[in-house]
Amino acid sequence: MMEHLKRQEPGLQTPVYVVDEAALVHNLEILQGVQQRTGCHILLAQKAFSMFRVYPLIGQYLAGATASGLFEARLAHEEMPGKENHVFCPAYTPEEMEEIVQICDHISFNSLAQLEAHRPVWEKAGVSVGLRVNPEHSTQEGHAIYDPCAPGSRLGIRRQNLPDQLPKGVEGLHFHTLCEQDAAPLVETFAAFEEKFGQYLPGLKWINLGGGHHITRPGYDIAALEQLILSIREKYGLEVYLEPGEAIALSAGTLITTVLDIVQATDMPVLILDTSAACHMPDVLEMPYRPPLYDSGLPGEKACTCLLASRTCLAGDVIGEYSFDSCPQIGDRLVFGDMAIYSMVKNNTFNGMPLPDIALRHLDGSCEVVRHFGYQDFKTRLS
Ligand SMILES: Cc1ncc(COP(=O)(O)O)c(C=O)c1O
Known part of the structure; x- marks a missing residue:
């Protein structure tokens, strides 16, 4: 695994997709090899x-x-x-x-x-x-x-x-x-x-x-x-x-999100995130699948198991159950892996959810916000 992929990038506003140039080049070199040999x-x-x-x-x-x-x-x-x-x-x-x-x-x-x-x-x-x-x-x-x-x-x-x-x-x-x-x-x-x-x-x-x-x-x-x-x-x-x-x-991008609140459900804490499965990772609900999350485990594997969910109105806008060495706190950042593909291309602004920014992590490790989305992006798709 490329360790740097799990960086929380405190300098960036969340939610944000961070596409990693080094990981992209790694994939492209493999594909280029196939082309060259065949x-x-x-x-x-x-x-x-x-x-x-x-x-x-x-x-x-x-x-x-x-x-x-x-x-x-x-x-x-x-x-x-x-x-x-x-x-x-x-x-x-x-x-x-x-x-x-x-x-x-x-x-x-x-x-x-x-x-x-x-x-x-x-x-x-x-x-x-x-x-x-x-x-x-x-x-x-x-x-x-x-x-x-x-x-x-x-x-x-x-x-x-x-x-x-x-x-x-x-x-x-x-x-x-x-x-x-x-x-x-x-x-x-x-x-x-x-x-x-x-x-x-x-x-x-x-x-x-x-x-x-x-x-x-x-x-x-x-x-x-x-x-x-x-x-x-x-x-x-x-x-x-x-x-x-x-x-x-593949595995060339992350989605960084912030914990906005924590509510208690009957069985476990629910982290309310500034990202949404329905809006920012619809394949999680459509496929469905549980996206990888850095520094977490399967439910029950680590000390604290939480449900990760969104702030939309959709009761089922839930990303999945994850466990952590210690329970995340409000304001903490979480980093979902493998979020470059079938993510930003499928985004929507249901509930007026802000679209995640799109950033590029260059080979020298610096992050550039390539695109910031705001209210106008929401409004101009409506009439
Ligand atoms: C016609 C066609 N080509 C290529 C692709 C790309 O597939 P993948 O992203 O799974 O490699 C798809 C995916 O649905 C497709 O429908």
């Missing part, structure tokens, strides 16, 4: 992490970015100029497509109808287009909302709905099925994909293996990933794309 292209999936202040840094290591729609595509176009810019969205409007073809080099479609509806525009622009397919091979357990292969999924064309010949102009296939997984489920998924869609691969230019690869997690089987990429390149002569989001900023 010749694949790794893209930042902006849905997980869109802190565009560090896009120039990310662009030094990765091939480019991928977007979930026009706005993210525009962000990458503006803030990571000159790098590859891909987009996938289940459906694009005609107005969006007019702009997307100006700024993206690769567009993936989720249906044959969308491909054809926009054909005159993408054909004229000369961008490379692909189809997202659904390998119908689930390797996830428990999180149906994160499983694009779950029954009833709208994500990706099923084999039975594709003709034997791909429509004219299609240059790539895209699948995304994983979530926080190792290389083995990818290898397994590729085998299922190959069985169903392998006939289309000769003659294509690229394949996109989506995201959900936890490549920068300690213990991830990088050798198995690289072997798969090399075998695809060798067998089919395709350019191979990966578009992880989490792996880029």
